[in-house]
Amino acid sequence: MKRLADILEQRISAALQKVTGQAFAAMVRVAAEPKFGDYQANGVMAAAKQAKTNPRQLAEQVVAALDIQDICEKPEIAGPGFINLRLKDSFLAARLLEMNTDKDRLGVEKTDTPQTVVVDYSGPNIAKQMHVGHLRSTIIGDCIARMYDFEGHTVIRQNHIGDWGTQFGMLCALFDERFLQISDVTPTRKILGELEAFYIEAKKRFDSDEQFANTARFAVAGLHSGEGPWRTYWESIVRESERHYCEIYEKLSVTLKDKDIRGESFYADKLADVVQTLKQNGLAVESEGAICIFPEGFKNKEGEPLPVIIQKSDGAFLYATTDLAALQFRVQELHADTIIYVTDARQAQHFAMLFAVAKMAGWTDDTIELMHITFGTMLGEDGTPFKTRTGGTVKLKDLLDEAVQRAAAVVEAKNPDLPAEQKASIARAVGIGAVKYADYSNNRNSDYIFSFDKMLAMEGNTAPYMQYAYARIKSIERKAAGKDVDIEGELAGITTLTFTDEAEKDLAKLLIRYDQAIDAAVRECRPNYLTGYLYDLSQAFSRFYSACPVLQADARQRPLRLLLCDLTARTIRHGLSELLGIEVVEQM
Ligand code: ARG
Numbered sequence: 093m094k095r096l097a098d099i100l101e102q103r104i105s106a107a108l109q110k111v112t113g114q115a116f117a118a119m120v121r122v123a124a125e126p127k128f129g130d131y132q133a134n135g136v137m138a139a140a141k142q143a144k145t146n147p148r149q150l151a152e153q154v155v156a157a158l159d160i161q162d163i164c165e166k167p168e169i170a171g172p173g174f175i176n177l178r179l180k181d182s183f184l185a186a187r188l189l190e191m192n193t194d195k196d197r198l199g200v201e202k203t204d205t206p207q208t209v210v211v212d213y214s215g216p217n218i219a220k221q222m223h224v225g226h227l228r229s230t231i232i233g234d235c236i237a238r239m240y241d242f243e244g245h246t247v248i249r250q251n252h253i254g255d256w257g258t259q260f261g262m263l264c265a266l267f268d269e270r271f272l273q274i275s276d277v278t279p280t281r282k283i284l285g286e287l288e289a290f291y292i293e294a295k296k297r298f299d300s301d302e303q304f305a306n307t308a309r310f311a312v313a314g315l316h317s318g319e320g321p322w323r324t325y326w327e328s329i330v331r332e333s334e335r336h337y338c339e340i341y342e343k344l345s346v347t348l349k350d351k352d353i354r355g356e357s358f359y360a361d362k363l364a365d366v367v368q369t370l371k372q373n374g375l376a377v378e379s380e381g382a383i384c385i386f387p388e389g390f391k392n393k394e395g396e397p398l399p400v401i402i403q404k405s406d407g408a409f410l411y412a413t414t415d416l417a418a419l420q421f422r423v424q425e426l427h428a429d430t431i432i433y434v435t436d437a438r439q440a441q442h443f444a445m446l447f448a449v450a451k452m453a454g455w456t457d458d459t460i461e462l463m464h465i466t467f468g469t470m471l472g473e474d475g476t477p478f479k480t481r482t483g484g485t486v487k488l489k490d491l492l493d494e495a496v497q498r499a500a501a502v503v504e505a506k507n508p509d510l511p512a513e514q515k516a517s518i519a520r521a522v523g524i525g526a527v528k529y530a531d532y533s534n535n536r537n538s539d540y541i542f543s544f545d546k547m548l549a550m551e552g553n554t555a556p557y558m559q560y561a562y563a564r565i566k567s568i569e570r571k572a573a574g575k576d577v578d579i580e581g582e583l584a585g586i587t588t589l590t591f592t593d594e595a596e597k598d599l600a601k602l603l604i605r606y607d608q609a610i611d612a613a614v615r616e617c618r619p620n621y622l623t624g625y626l627y628d629l630s631q632a633f634s635r636f637y638s639a640c641p642v643l644q645a646d647a648r649q650r651p652l653r654l655l656l657c658d659l660t661a662r663t664i665r666h667g668l669s670e671l672l673g674i675e676v677v678e679q680m
Pocket of ligand 1: 214433
């Protein structure tokens with residue numbers, strides 16, 4: 093079904109056109125206050141100003157020319173020329189019935205302009221454990237990818253892992269040493285042990301042991317040329333790291349898979365060409381021995397042009413060179429219409445300059461959209477960047493394990509009699525869900541304080557609250573089943589719906605706005621628009637449920653009420669599990 097706000101926008105714009113002979117936006121919004129109705133059109137004032145006529149009069153003419161009685165009661169004009177709209181019960185009912193029959197999409201239409209959208213997210217630097225710094229890119233990026241998918245776009249996930257560079261020389265050197273010490277049948281996992289410790293040891297040896305450092309440099313050369321055992325070692329290290337973080341993706345219900353990994357190493361043999369091309373077309377120039385590009389409009393503090401360095405004087409390529417190659421690949425080989433990069437705000441300048449260079453080089457034009465989606469920092473309870481008690485980086489795995497443990501205590505307190513296995517699976521859903529939801533529900537541009545107590549609270553805009561709201565509706569269904577009520581049968585047979593209470597209408601009006609909430613969230617890549625909507629929805633459900641008996645309702649009222657319960661549950665489930673990747677539970 094078409095989005096309601098779009099229909100209203102079109103109808104009112106058409107009326108404006110008819111009256112003024114010009115095209116104006118109706119500017120339809122959800123009403124600021126329910127007492128004014130459900131939607132309001134704000135465009136008349138601006139139109140009147142341009143057409144040099146009285147806004148109030150214009151509003152009256154527009155209303156007279158408006159064809160909208162299938163959707164709204166008679167429109168009202170307020171203030172200088174606002175048009176207020178109130179939905180008809182019959183329209184609400186028809187929409188609810190449409191949602192009822194659309195099992196998978198709840199009436200949410202696919203886009204009619206599908207695109208190929210590359211979403212670049214997570215991108216950990218491997219040979220290190222994933223730490224909390226990777227959490228935000230991983231989950232925000234995943235929600236963006238899921239939403240674009242759901243809208244009907246072709247989404248290509250790209251995990252731009254840091255799997256190349258000189259630091260791999262020292263890792264390979266240590267690998268070599270251990271490999272020779274142990275035996276060639278020892279599994280890689282054993283050789284590497286704890287990855288983080290392996291990395292720290294390699295670095296320590298590199299800084300203190302001249303012979304080791306030489307081997308490391310030798311290894312880097314071998315990695316480039318392909319000579320010796322180095323590539324094989326490197327592959328083992330990379331494979332092992334991938335295994336490690338794919339485990340975490342699974343824990344987090346993040347949709348990144350092996351096939352989405354296209355790390356820096358993939359572009360290694362394309363970098364010389366990139367530099368060559370940019371030199372040939374005159375964009376790249378030598379400056380103090382390095383090869384640089386100076387995109388227009390970027391200056392340092394002293395007001396001097398700022399370079400994007402693409403090759404150092406020793407011949408080494410940089411992060412930016414790889415990103416240029418990746419961008420070219422995504423446009424030319426993946427045929428991206430849109431590329432979305434999800435990293436923290438500190439990389440804003442890097443991407444702004446990257447996009448500028450791509451444009452200068454003619455690799456992108458106005459038909460290709462490049463977006464850098466940024467986010468703030470996760471803070472500890474003391475308001476400084478999140479760290480362990482001793483000041484170290486927090487491993488993501490430890491953090492998630494702790495969340496699940498703490499959730500287990502909440503479940504135990506609430507429902508001690510459930511079977512142990514069920515309690516454990518609820519704790520997993522609640523613990524992981526709480527960490528993700530807390531992140532999603534914040535404006536991504538803000539820093540936020542990571543607090544287990546807040547995110548696991550049963551009250552407020554939290555995962556457990558939302559999961560509980562869902563489980564509560566499910567318990568109504570179970571109660572019905574216990575009384576031999578066939579809800580599914582009743583829902584399938586519903587043809588007429590009668591509204592008898594304002595709380596029913598309030599809930600219904602929110603339900604039919606799910607498509608709009610998703611659209612707003614996708615357009616700005618803001619998961620908090622979605623969590624905000626879901627929270628409003630469950631609060632509206634609470635008000636409805638305390639005002640309106642459902643199973644005890646009389647035969648005239650019951651179909652609508654059953655349907656409202658079912659649609660609310662389905663919407664919450666869809667939002668949480670399909671779009672946010674947060675599990676719902678049938679019981680809590
Ligand atoms: N590995 C990078 C980091 O940890 C993130 C990669 C982001 N993607 C990109 N195409 N640069 O900061």
